[in-house]
Amino acid sequence: MAERTLERRPPLTADAPAPLTPRARQPSPFPDGAARHWIISSIVWLTVVDLFGLVLATEFVTPEAFGGISFLSFSRVRPSHVNGVILAWLSMMYFGALFYMLPRLVGTRGMWSERLGIACAWAWNLMYLLGVIGLLTGHSQGREYGEFIWPIDIALLVIWSLNIINILATVAVRTIRPIYVSVWFFIASPLWLAADYAIGNVIWHPGHIWGAPSGALNSSLSDAILNWWYAHNLFGLWLTPMLLALTYYIVPRITNTPLYSYTLSLISFWGMAFFYTGVGDHHILQSPTPAWLKTIAEVSSWMLLVPVFAFTINILGTMKGNWDKFFTNLPLRFTMTAFFFYFLVNIQGAFEAIQPFNKLTHFTNFVVAHAHLALLGAFTILGMGVIDYMVAQIWAKPLWSRSLSEWMYWLVTVGFTGFFSVLTLAGFQQGFSWQDGIPEVNVLPQLHAYYIARGIFGAMIVLSGIIQIVNIGMTIFTNTAERRRRETIVVAEAIAPPPVAS
Amino acid sequence: MAGGDQPREPQRQVPSGWVRHPHERMLITPLMAGVGGLIAFFVVVAIVVWLPIHTFDPPPSADWAPLGDSALAGRKLFAQNGCYVCHSGYSRPQDVREALYFLYPKVSQPGDFYGSDQSPNLLGTERTGPDLSQESGWHPDDWQRAHFYDPRFVDPMSLMPDMKSLFSDKQVNQVVDYVEQRSGKSGLLRYAGQLYAKHIVLGNQGFPQPYTGFQGAHKPIVQAKPDSQLTPPKGQLPEAPNLSQIDRSYWLSGDPLPVTAANLDRGKEVFLQRCVGCHGLKGDGKGPAATFMSPPPADFTSKDDACCGGDTGPGDFYYRILRGWPGTAMENFGERLSVDDIWRVVLFIKTIPNGTLHTDRLPQPSDYIVWQPSKELIAWTKSHQKLTDNADFVKKVATDPFVQEAMRLFPGLAPGDSFLINDRKTRLSIKDAAAGIRALYLDMLNRAWQDAARRGEKLPSAAQKDILPTVPGQQ
Numbered sequence: 001m002a003e004r005t006l007e008r009r010p011p012l013t014a015d016a017p018a019p020l021t022p023r024a025r026q027p028s029p030f031p032d033g034a035a036r037h038w039i040i041s042s043i044v045w046l047t048v049v050d051l052f053g054l055v056l057a058t059e060f061v062t063p064e065a066f067g068g069i070s071f072l073s074f075s076r077v078r079p080s081h082v083n084g085v086i087l088a089w090l091s092m093m094y095f096g097a098l099f100y101m102l103p104r105l106v107g108t109r110g111m112w113s114e115r116l117g118i119a120c121a122w123a124w125n126l127m128y129l130l131g132v133i134g135l136l137t138g139h140s141q142g143r144e145y146g147e148f149i150w151p152i153d154i155a156l157l158v159i160w161s162l163n164i165i166n167i168l169a170t171v172a173v174r175t176i177r178p179i180y181v182s183v184w185f186f187i188a189s190p191l192w193l194a195a196d197y198a199i200g201n202v203i204w205h206p207g208h209i210w211g212a213p214s215g216a217l218n219s220s221l222s223d224a225i226l227n228w229w230y231a232h233n234l235f236g237l238w239l240t241p242m243l244l245a246l247t248y249y250i251v252p253r254i255t256n257t258p259l260y261s262y263t264l265s266l267i268s269f270w271g272m273a274f275f276y277t278g279v280g281d282h283h284i285l286q287s288p289t290p291a292w293l294k295t296i297a298e299v300s301s302w303m304l305l306v307p308v309f310a311f312t313i314n315i316l317g318t319m320k321g322n323w324d325k326f327f328t329n330l331p332l333r334f335t336m337t338a339f340f341f342y343f344l345v346n347i348q349g350a351f352e353a354i355q356p357f358n359k360l361t362h363f364t365n366f367v368v369a370h371a372h373l374a375l376l377g378a379f380t381i382l383g384m385g386v387i388d389y390m391v392a393q394i395w396a397k398p399l400w401s402r403s404l405s406e407w408m409y410w411l412v413t414v415g416f417t418g419f420f421s422v423l424t425l426a427g428f429q430q431g432f433s434w435q436d437g438i439p440e441v442n443v444l445p446q447l448h449a450y451y452i453a454r455g456i457f458g459a460m461i462v463l464s465g466i467i468q469i470v471n472i473g474m475t476i477f478t479n480t481a482e483r484r485r486r487e488t489i490v491v492a493e494a495i496a497p498p499p500v501a502s
Numbered sequence: 503m504a505g506g507d508q509p510r511e512p513q514r515q516v517p518s519g520w521v522r523h524p525h526e527r528m529l530i531t532p533l534m535a536g537v538g539g540l541i542a543f544f545v546v547v548a549i550v551v552w553l554p555i556h557t558f559d560p561p562p563s564a565d566w567a568p569l570g571d572s573a574l575a576g577r578k579l580f581a582q583n584g585c586y587v588c589h590s591g592y593s594r595p596q597d598v599r600e601a602l603y604f605l606y607p608k609v610s611q612p613g614d615f616y617g618s619d620q621s622p623n624l625l626g627t628e629r630t631g632p633d634l635s636q637e638s639g640w641h642p643d644d645w646q647r648a649h650f651y652d653p654r655f656v657d658p659m660s661l662m663p664d665m666k667s668l669f670s671d672k673q674v675n676q677v678v679d680y681v682e683q684r685s686g687k688s689g690l691l692r693y694a695g696q697l698y699a700k701h702i703v704l705g706n707q708g709f710p711q712p713y714t715g716f717q718g719a720h721k722p723i724v725q726a727k728p729d730s731q732l733t734p735p736k737g738q739l740p741e742a743p744n745l746s747q748i749d750r751s752y753w754l755s756g757d758p759l760p761v762t763a764a765n766l767d768r769g770k771e772v773f774l775q776r777c778v779g780c781h782g783l784k785g786d787g788k789g790p791a792a793t794f795m796s797p798p799p800a801d802f803t804s805k806d807d808a809c810c811g812g813d814t815g816p817g818d819f820y821y822r823i824l825r826g827w828p829g830t831a832m833e834n835f836g837e838r839l840s841v842d843d844i845w846r847v848v849l850f851i852k853t854i855p856n857g858t859l860h861t862d863r864l865p866q867p868s869d870y871i872v873w874q875p876s877k878e879l880i881a882w883t884k885s886h887q888k889l890t891d892n893a894d895f896v897k898k899v900a901t902d903p904f905v906q907e908a909m910r911l912f913p914g915l916a917p918g919d920s921f922l923i924n925d926r927k928t929r930l931s932i933k934d935a936a937a938g939i940r941a942l943y944l945d946m947l948n949r950a951w952q953d954a955a956r957r958g959e960k961l962p963s964a965a966q967k968d969i970l971p972t973v974p975g976q977q
Contacts, residue, residue: 059661059663060661063653063654063660063661063662063663063664064654064664067667068638068666068667070667070668071700073583073663073665073667073668074584074587074588074662074663075583075584075585075587075588076583076584078584078587079584079587132784135584136584138579138583139582140582140583140584141581141582141622142578142580142582142584142622142624143588143622143623144582144587144626144627147584161641168532172532178529179531179532179535181529183532183535184530184535184539185535187532187535187536187539188535188540189535191536191540192539192540192543193541195540195543195544195547199547199551208578211578212578212581212582212583212622212624213578213581213621213622215622216619216621216622216623217555217621218618219555219559219615219618219620220560220615220616220617220620220621220622220623221558221560221612221615221619221623222555222624223621223622223623224625225550225551225554225555225558226551226555227622227623227625229547229550229551250822262529265529266529266530267532269535269539270542273542273543274541274542274545274546277542277543277546277547278546278549278550279551280550281550283627284625286592286594286596287592287610287625288560288592288609288610288611288612288614288615289554289558289592289612290554290558293550293554295551296549296550326843330591345792357597359594362594363590363626363627363628363629364627364628365631367627367628368628376838377904410718417583430629434596434597435596437599437603438630439632439837439838440629441631441632441657441658441659441660441838442838444630444659444660444661445659450872478809486944
């Protein structure tokens with residue numbers, strides 16, 4: 001039997017000219033201009049609002065840290081942080097994802113008008129920038145979550161409406177007639193938020209347009225009812241439905257598995273529409289507002305578990321048999337981590353919304369932990385993963401560094417978990433102390449250690465955002481396809497059998 | 503799934519017209535998602551927003567009072583600078599404690615939020631600091647100004663940001679007006695009491711009015727008039743007006759705790775945690791907040807004259823820490839310190855003249871200066887603590903809120919007591935105090951009412967204005 005010999009081949013070298021792989025050479029069929037602008041803006045804002053958060057965390061430890069700088073005063077930075085997370089980071093990330101996913105789902109070459117989407121991205125950036133400058137210089141309406149002054153509210157609604165037009169027009173010119181679950185939310189959720197924002201900010205009542213009182217009802221308690229109805233629906237009718245929409249896209253797409261059940265997705269859509277809209281009053285359960293409204297809020301908060309479980313079962317069903325990808329595919333790991341935190345936040349929220357538990361935890365850091373579980377644990381972690389996924393697809397090349405993505409994942413996951421845990425414990429500490437009649441100021445020294453830990457965990461979260469900027473930036477500005485090819489060659493060299501001497 | 507991110511196969515040929523999606527049926531049309539979604543939304547909005555806003559219109563509570571113009575400007579600053587992120591604006595049933603010195607004396611009622619000067623709502627969502635709905639009148643204006651300038655000046659444990667870079671002198675006065683007038687009539691009554699007590703204390707001790715705005719940060723500590731102008735009427739103890747602010751049962755009481763190193767040590771710890779902002783790290787009354795205040799904080803460094811005259815006994819100290827000293831910037835610590843800790847601070851204060859505040863010094867029982875009441879004090883006590891005097895002194899009899907407030911401020915005055923304070927001009931008695939508090943209260947209420955009317959706000963009938971305030975949780 002003749003001895004098998006290996007075919008002679010030229011040695012692999014890393015210096016060889018780079019033939020582009022067919023896939024990398026092919027330009028993306030989608031222009032994605034709008035998506036690119038919204039996504040890149042969002043990751044910059046993520047770090048900005050993260051840094052606002054770090055300023056706040058520092059001031060909890062040493063209130064004099066930025067003494068004398070008026071625009072870094074806690075009470076001005078906190079509204080900037082809150083509004084920035086919702087409107088600058090998460091909303092821009094969601095619109096970026098929407099502009100990416102919608103054409104792919106309805107079979108169009110890009111959005112109805114990519115240029116309109118790009119113009120809106122710039123306008124939105126300018127809008128938030130002006131709004132946050134206003135907040136940091138004391139121009140605020142003084143209503144929680146509705147702090148932006150009236151001209152900013154109007155600008156926001158105009159841009160938002162242009163985005164809605166773009167979305168609806170894209171759906172109208174679609175080539176695939178049935179619309180997928182995600183598209184239901186892409187149509188309904190921006191409409192809900194526009195209505196929510198316009199009503200909640202009482203935009204027909206400008207008042208003092210550069211500050212308070214403005215955009216508020218004349219009757220204080222009615223204003224509070226409206227305020228908290230509005231504030232909760234920022235999450236309930238925009239941030240959460242969009243989380244569902246993105247998850248409904250990402251999980252089947254990455255696992256290459258059809259959605260488990262369309263009937264369950266119907267329940268999650270209509271359940272969200274009916275039950276989320278009525279929960280707002282659970283923010284003021286012990287305030288002197290009508291008891292029947294509190295009852296509706298408590299019942300709705302529990303009914304909300306119906307669409308939540310429908311969504312949960314649906315995603316877990318789709319993931320069945322695909323869990324290996326959870327460990328190998330980073331965007332999927334981000335998505336499923338966010339999914340887990342999303343489930344947790346709903347269970348937690350349902351308990352938080354009933355009187356006995358609310359009596360203990362309201363006004364404490366428990367609520368802050370809960371808010372971060374939703375906005376950081378669920379929405380932000382999802383957004384970071386989805387952005388990693390989309391950037392690789394849009395620019396049609398691999399990410400610059402897989403290990404930086406891993407660092408990003410572990411920093412934000414561990415950072416957030418620690419952040420959430422210490423604030424939850426701090427919340428119980430406060431709640432039980434107040435229940436015993438210990439006044440707020442006496443509890444502060446007990447919270448000091450928690451605040452220090454929160455600052456450290458928060459710094460990890462900031463770092464993960466910065467890592468994402470670096471990773472995405474290097475992906476865009478360097479030839480990562482070539483880099484990946486060289487790495488592959490090095491690996492291939494290492495594992496290739498030695499050439500046989502002739 | 504429809505569409506791919508990167509079509510790996512050649513593009514699927516899409517025939518003209520619609521194609522059927524490979525994996526799904528049309529469950530919801532775009533019209534159903536958009537219009538149907540909005541219908542669902544507005545149905546719920548009608549129930550949880552439109553309905554309550556149009557049916558929930560509580561009448562003003564008996565305690566409600568409008569805000570004056572200056573206070574309203576302060577409210578605007580409060581809102582614009584985000585103060586509500588740490589201070590809630592309503593007290594809940596579980597917050598309220600029945601005691602003389604608790605800061606949440608009543609549960610907020612729907613009618614407390616009547617009036618468009620309460621817009622936007624400031625209910626808040628978190629309490630890093632205390633709820634402020636019942637704050638009016640617990641602290642005098644000079645304390646508030648020092649606190650706004652730098653909260654650590656008066657409360658070293660506070661996490662509140664300093665407001666010296668946010669507010670001008672005028673603005674801080676407006677914010678102080680808001681804080682002092684936001685709690686309705688019961689708050690105005692407390693505030694009127696503070697103002698009246700300040701009037702008495704300044705007259706008695708010969709100090710000018712405190713600096714306004716943040717001026718205190720740049721000025722020297724206020725100076726008293728010379729003692730020659732502050733002589734009590736003949737036969738009257740110089741300490742008598744001060745003692746009138748302390749319940750009689752404390753006038754001669756000693757410290758119930760033994761003078762041990764452990765007690766003194768704990769006293770020093772509490773003193774360093776809570777007291778040094780005003781009374782200073784040396785206990786000399788020259789802490790950073792001192793220049794804001796009139797009268798300035800007490801000096802504890804003199805051996806024979808520990809504080810406020812040699813006649814200040816442990817009971818006096820205890821009472822002033824427990825309940826505060828209305829008219830001065832001394833706030834009450836009854837809610838924040840345990841009874842034992844207050845007595846330990848009292849023990850420790852009596853060792854300060856021996857240098858026990860030095861950083862490397864542990865107070866020893868031998869440092870403790872035993873207090874001896876003077877002959878004059880004992881004589882005064884005997885002449886003014888007769889059983890007959892006290893027999894009339896049944897607090898529950900008083901139903902007039904102004905008398906109640908006068909008795910809260912001057913618990914050491916018997917109904918029959920009446921004397922001139924040390925400026926020899928101002929008369930001090932329960933009756934005079936009640937009349938003074940009533941005048942201040944009505945003046946503030948009337949001016950706020952006029953301001954609100956001039957602003958064109960919805961006001962209840964004048965009968966609401968005439969409902970007398972209550973003194974919740976204080977009697």
